[in-house]
Amino acid sequence: MSEHYYLLQNDAESGPYTFTQVQAMWSSGAVTARTQWRTDGLAEWQPFSALEARLQPPPVLPLSPPVAYAAPPAYTPLVRASVRKRSSFVGGGCALQGAGLVCLVLALVTFMTIIGPIIFGILALWLLIYGGRQASWVECSACGGRLSHARVRLCPHCQASF
Numbered sequence: 001m002s003e004h005y006y007l008l009q010n011d012a013e014s015g016p017y018t019f020t021q022v023q024a025m026w027s028s029g030a031v032t033a034r035t036q037w038r039t040d041g042l043a044e045w046q047p048f049s050a051l052e053a054r055l056q057p058p059p060v061l062p063l064s065p066p067v068a069y070a071a072p073p074a075y076t077p078l079v080r081a082s083v084r085k086r087s088s089f090v091g092g093g094c095a096l097q098g099a100g101l102v103c104l105v106l107a108l109v110t111f112m113t114i115i116g117p118i119i120f121g122i123l124a125l126w127l128l129i130y131g132g133r134q135a136s137w138v139e140c141s142a143c144g145g146r147l148s149h150a151r152v153r154l155c156p157h158c159q160a161s162f
Contacts, residue, residue, distance in 0.1 A: 008036040008045050016040075019054075026055045081142035081160035083150050096131030100124045 004016030009031070017025070025031040033052065036045035103124035110116025138147045145157035154161055 003039045003041075006038050007031065009034075022051075023055050079142050079158065079160040081140050081155060081158075081162060083138050083147060083152070083162055084141050085138055085150070093131045096127050100127030100131055103127060
């Protein structure tokens with residue numbers, strides 16, 4: 001339970017007040033240093049100087065200096081580019097496709113065995129598909145970098161838009 005304060009000012013007693021109310025009266029100037037006070041447990045009036053230290057508002061700490069922030073990057077206009085489809089007849093992709101055709105022929109030749117067509121057939125399909133991906137690709141017209149697919153909207157190498 002909070003204490004109740006009674007005030008004696010100009011020979012007139014008033015109260016009970018809570019500490020918050022007394023603090024507000026002190027801040028507004030309604031209570032002066034000549035005012036006396038007591039609580040429920042005290043019989044004698046006390047000078048306000050005994051309570052004055054508790055009524056002072058906490059010291060205001062100075063504000064920290066403003067934090068510098070990084071300016072947004074300057075606007076750089078987007079480079080317009082196009083997606084070019086490229087292919088190679090002498091690269092590694094064509095060699096892989098050639099090896100895939102050889103494996104496909106071996107799968108047909110070994111059709112009498114049980115395991116030959118399965119191994120050579122799976123290897124032939126993989127080499128044909130993987131070689132086909134290596135033999136043709138799409139690239140950025142601005143930087144020449146390879147793109148993962150033709151529906152890319154932004155080149156990951158030079159940030160050009162398509």
